[in-house]
Amino acid sequence: MADTGYIHPTPIQEQAIPVVLMGRDVLGCAQTGTGKTASFVLPMMDILAGSRAKARMPRSLILEPTRELALQVAENFVKYGQHMKLNHALLIGGESMSDQRDVLDKGVDVLIATPGRLLDLFDRGRVMLADCKVLVIDEADRMLDMGFIPDVERIVSLLPPLRQTLFFSATMASEIRRLADAFLQNPKQITVSAPASVATTITAGLAFVRPHDKREALRRLIRSQDVQNALIFCNRKRDVDVLHKSLSKHGFAAGALHGDLPQSVRFATLEKFKAGELQLLVCSDVAARGIDIGGLSHVFNFDVPFRDEDYVHRIGRTGRAGREGNAFTLATADDVKLVAAIEALTGKPIPRIEIPGLDPVSAEELAEAATAPRGRGRGRAAPAKGRGGSREEPREVQRRGNNRVRDARRPDPAPIEEAMEAPPPVMADAAQEPRRRDDHRRADKRDDRRDDRRSHRREDPRDAGRAPRDDRRRDRGDPRRDDLGPPVLGFGDAVPAFMLIPIPRPRQEAAEPQPSENGNGSEAA
Structure with a gap:
């Protein structure tokens, strides 16, 4: 010791x-x-x-x-x-x-x-x-x-x-x-002391500023104070990075410290700050507990903490072991309720200060923010009146909500229903009817001759219990059976009229021999 x-x-x-x-x-x-x-x-x-x-x-x-x-x-x-x-x-x-x-x-x-x-x-x-x-x-x-x-x-x-x-x-x-x-x-x-109490050696101050003036207010506050080294606290990690870049751009020797940084970077940054190489350290609440930095002169709250107890821990980094310290907080009109919770916890108000050169926040704005409904603070937009839009819209439109675009892309069912109710179109006129009858007659004659040849063929004992050869060939997709067309599924024996479309045969296929009218056995064309 x-x-x-x-x-x-x-x-x-x-x-x-x-x-x-x-x-x-x-x-x-x-x-x-x-x-x-x-x-x-x-x-x-x-x-x-x-x-x-x-x-x-x-x-x-x-x-x-x-x-x-x-x-x-x-x-x-x-x-x-x-x-x-x-x-x-x-x-x-x-x-x-x-x-x-x-x-x-x-x-x-x-x-x-x-x-x-x-x-x-x-x-x-x-x-x-x-x-x-x-x-x-x-x-x-x-x-x-x-x-x-x-x-x-x-x-x-x-x-x-x-x-x-x-x-x-x-x-x-x-x-x-x-x-x-x-x-x-x-x-x-x-x-040994009241819970969540602030040390008497800390000089505190609170300044209400506009949201777009917070960075400028922080820079003016740092320049106006005799800052040897200071911690600057933000509520979010992304705000730590943004503020660190802003301070470095304006010529301040600043570092960043938050939980998403690698451990080696966090240790190196903290050692530089303790050694005096960095004057300002922008950090999240990861440094708000227990970090003992000898001779820390200032603490700046760039954001008012969400929890009132965090305020006590933040400013407790300065004024340690009987030394003098300073703690300043920047707040907007939306932070009125958070400030009131801090003052209720500590039991005394935070002295108000003004930053020269910046527009002050009027008392009327602070009173309006204090009476605003819960959930409207911190720049949040007003909630929508309905789930799918305003209340003036019909209930059916509100129920659909974001499905309007999807409903607009759907086809209109009216033309489809009309097409289903219309009679089937006629695929062939009366002039083509004789030709169709001749085609069917020739197909029937070919089937008869094929059945005769099948009856004279010697049966193979290996085919016992099997399907006929032509049926098996048809199952394998025999190209010689393509002229019959694909089977119709789902209609049973009742085939709709619009599906009776003849399939033309190849031109190179030779016609079956037909007896002539004079009986000399010549082939028909």
Whole structure:
């Protein structure tokens, strides 16, 4: 502690460290920036100093919601335990799993992990939690927001029942209280400040601007302040990229940090910001919890957070450890209700400021936005009056909705019905009727001669039980039977008149011999 420069403990450290050394469970609630990390790392190191760890069996576990917060706890562990022979392992996503397995095989005393990577390695059989005696759940409210509670419940079920559990959170909602009752046994509750309270060393300000003036307002606000380094928070990841490009274009030394970036890029950007190479860091709420940047002078909320508690965590990055800090928020008329929720949570209004050179938002606009119905904020368009259009349209048109184009492409059924009711067309006139009778007569004579030849043919014993040869030939599609036309399906014996179309025979086919009228046996033409 002397090498680190610590002289006097903070209130949470003064109350929590003796209870942890006694072996009791602790439920700690303190605002961000009050030294909660040292309040559980220091007594854990004293408890674990008496023995050694086994391979793949850590002796203590610290769960963190984000990678950056886990990395910061690991750095504090190295700083506090530089004169002790305790090993630690950092299990976070985005890093080499083989390196993490090698560290676990050597045996670790303190395991610092995020829930996802820890369960991944556990399912692979690379880590066992049967020898874990101390469990720390840090930033429990943030884990609840990020959806980690099912993973945390599974991890707790894998730990031995006889253990010491330390539960720390910046807020104490009803859900957090329920989790604490499930995980802790007769805990000592320590509350050093009101939940969701803002440090008195932070100077806050709120400016209402037009939506199209927000970037210009931020640039003027940065130039008007003595900014050494600052975090700029946005609600959406895409807004982080857009604002980062805008600030870089106007000559600011800015970086971007959000959850979609690769882990190596996130670590490199954060290290540049801590080293002073970057003055501004545009980030999402991934950096709103636990990130300790020494001497952070300003925090800017480019967007008002959707959750009122996130405002407390955002501005809590500055004014830490008794230092002075500044926090400014840019809001539009649609953010009136969000601002009112923040002020109700903190119990005091945020001082209003004006940015010179920009059109102010009138009190009438703010009052109108405050009384607007729910769901009309943040630039949303007014909802449609009906599912398929306005109420003035007929109900049948509303029911079809977007099917109007599809209905327009359908053919009109009236012409089809008329064609079905019309009589069948006559395909041949009276002049062609004699020729048709002659064609049918010749076809009948050919069939008779074919039957005679079939009767004189010697029967093959292999054909017993088979269909006639000509029938089999017809089934195979014999080209000599093409003149009869394809079979008509679906009409039975009643063939419609419009389908009685004669099929002409090939010209090169020779006609059958016919006896002449004078009886000399010449062939007919």
